[in-house]
Amino acid sequence: MSAVHTVNSPEKGPQPILRKPEGEDGSSIWELVRECKPLDENSMYCNLIQCDHFGDTCVVAELDDEVVGWVSGHVVPNEPDTVFVWQVAVSEKARGLGLGTRMLSTLLSRxxxxxxxxxxxxxxxxxxxxxxxxxxxxxxxxxxxxSEAHFTTDDHFDGKHSTEHMVTIRFAEPLKRAA
Ligand SMILES: CC(C)(COP(=O)(O)OP(=O)(O)OC[C@H]1O[C@@H](n2cnc3c(N)ncnc32)[C@H](O)[C@@H]1OP(=O)(O)O)[C@@H](O)C(=O)NCCC(=O)NCCS
Structure with missing residues (x-):
């Protein structure tokens, strides 16, 4: 399987290239996440570690050498059937074109x-x-x-963050094998 996914679409124009991140992408990803409210900002070091250690379960979307999309995630420790998606970020200029969906599909095809x-x-x-x-x-x-409430305002965030609802999507079989 190729590590880079490209799509040519005459109607939509040039489409971002999807690939695994490298350490050098960390600072651009950090900038993108900062621009994509209401995402929580993590440290740049956190994004570097995601790129360096968890690149197999992260996706970068690049258009004209610019990072315009990002998915971070990991296979849950001790749960090999579950991938956790931490953040999805799509630059405002690339929204509504199916990029978020494409990045999720790419992740699950790995x-x-x-x-x-x-x-x-x-x-x-x-x-x-x-x-x-x-x-x-x-x-x-x-x-x-x-979905159900998981990390709650009072029990986990000391009143400083809205409750995060755990969303679980179950597929009949692994999407990678079904493809
Ligand atoms: C959420 C986000 C990643 C979506 O990216 P995207 O590339 O625009 O998403 P897609 O184009 O793949 O859209 C997927 C579906 O969601 C719908 N959708 C996207 N944005 C929407 C919005 N603001 N309101 C309602 N529906 C929306 C699309 O219409 C599409 O449905 P469709 O297939 O029926 O048309 C992007 O808006 C973003 O980065 N937001 C800020 C950061 C954030 O909140 N991230 C998610 C938390 S992890």
Whole structure:
């Protein structure tokens, strides 16, 4: 399988190249996340470690040498059937074109997700774009979506952050093998 995914679309113009991140991408990813409210900002060092150690489960979207999309994630320790998506970020200029969906599909098509039949992520109640992205992804890929409060304002965030709802999408079989 190629590590780089390109799509040519005459209607939509040049499409971003999707690939695994490298250490040198860390600072650009950090900038993108800062621009993509309401995402939590992590340290630049955190993004570097994601690129360096978790690159197999992260996706960078690049257009004209600029990072315009990012998915960070990991296979959950001791749960080889579950990939956790930490953040999805798409630059404002590239939104609404299916890039978030493409990045999720790319992640699930990777060898590292061979045994993955569940995608988990957390979303705050007010993030309509994020709910739409994951709901539509579940529909398009034949998964069933469930959610419940997980990291709560009072018990986990000391009142400083909205409750994060754990969203679980279950697929009948691993998408990598179904492809
Ligand atoms: C959420 C985000 C990643 C979506 O990226 P995107 O590339 O625009 O998403 P897609 O084009 O793949 O859209 C997927 C679906 O969600 C819908 N959608 C996207 N943004 C939406 C919005 N603001 N409101 C309602 N629906 C929305 C799309 O219409 C599409 O559904 P469709 O297939 O029926 O048309 C992007 O808006 C973003 O970076 N937001 C800021 C950061 C954030 O909140 N990230 C998510 C939390 S992890």
């Amino acid at each position: 060898d590292v997700c061979e045994d993955v039949s569940k995608l988990k992520t957390t979303i705050t109640k007010d993030n309509d774009a994020s709910w739409a992205l994951f709901r539509r992804f579940a529909e398009k890929r034949g998964g069933t979506l469930s």
